[in-house]
Amino acid sequence: MKDATQIRDVKGAILDAADRLLARSGYKKMTIDDLAAEVGIGKGSVYLHFSSKEEIALSHIDAVIERVKTRLHEIAQKKTSYESRLKEMLIERVLCRFDSVQHYTQSLNDILSKIRPSLLERRKRYFEEEARIFAALLRDGVNDGAFARINVEDIARSLLLATNSLLPYSLSTQELGERNEIEKRASALADLLLKGLIAR
C-alpha cells in the first residue's frame, strides 16, 4: 500500500507531465494514454487521481495559483513600505502567472477556449483567496495610516479586478511573448491605483 507522500508524488508527476504535454502538443491532442506513457504508469493509475483530462488541466492551474499565493504571502511580510509591498504584489500576481504559461505559446488559446466555462467558475474561488491576502495587507496599512480609510474587502476585490486584464487568460498570443511590456503595464496600473487621478 502506498503512503500519502507516494500518492502526492504520482499526482505531482502527472501534473508535471501534463505541463510538458500541454506546452508541446496542446490540450486537444493530449490524451490520457500520452500522459500515462509520459509518467511511465498505466492509464488506470491516471484515473485513480483524476476523473478526466479537463480535471487535470484545472488541477494544473490550481497548482499555479498556489504558487501565486505563496509569493504574495512572502511579499506581504517584507519590511518595505505598505505602498511598495502593495505595488509589488500587484505586479507579481500578473508576472507569476505569465511565467507559468510562457512556454505554452500557441497552445494556450486552445486550452483556455476548451475549458473556459469550468475555468470561469473556478476563478471565483481563486480571486476570493487572493483577495484575502490583499485585504490583510490593506487592513494593516489603514491602521498604520498609510492608506486612506477604506472598506478593505471591497478595495482588495477592486485591485484584483483592475489587474485581471493582464492575466494570461485575457492576453493574445502576441502579448504572451512580451514580458517587459506586461510588467510595464502592471506597474503603471499599480501606480494609478495607489495615487489616483484627482489633482490635490
Place this chain on the structure above:
Amino acid sequence: MKDATQIRDVKGAILDAADRLLARSGYKKMTIDDLAAEVGIGKGSVYLHFSSKEEIALSHIDAVIERVKTRLHEIAQKKTSYESRLKEMLIERVLCRFDSVQHYTQSLNDILSKIRPSLLERRKRYFEEEARIFAALLRDGVNDGAFARINVEDIARSLLLATNSLLPYSLSTQELGERNEIEKRASALADLLLKGLIAR
C-alpha cells in the same frame, strides 16, 4: 443597381438577423443558410457582404463598439465635472457592452471561445479607439487642473485596462445575469482609479 443606402441596409439586416440567431441558437449552430432565410435573401447575397460566419460575428461586435464610442463621446461633452464625466464613461463602457449581449445568456461562451484568436487581435484596435476618447477628456481635465499632471495617453490605456475585466468577454454566464452587481463593481473601480489608495 443598388445604391449605397440599400447596400448598407442589407448589411445591417444581416447583422440584425445574426444577433437574433446568435442569441437563439448560438454560434456553432448558426449557418449562412439560416441567416439568408432569416433576412429573406439568397445565400449568395450574404456572401456579397461577408466572407464567412466568423466575419459576420466580428462585424456584429464592431457595431457594438461603434455604439459604445458614440455613448462615450456624448458623455464627454456633458457639462458636469471632469470627475463625474470620467466615472460615467468608465461605467458606460462596461454597461453598454453588457446590455448588447445580455440576451445571449448560455450561447455567449460558445461564440467567444470559437472566435477568440481573431477577437483578441481586433480588441487592440477597439481599445486604441476608445483610449483616444478618454485621452481627450483627460487632456482637458489636466489643463483645467482637475486631474494631476499625467501622461494622458498612458493613463487612458490604464483606465481601460483596469475596467476590461468587467467586459462580457471576461464574465461567467452567471455574472452576465447580474447587471446591478457589475454596475456596482464598475462604480467602485472608477472611484478607486479617481481617488487612489494612499492616505493624504
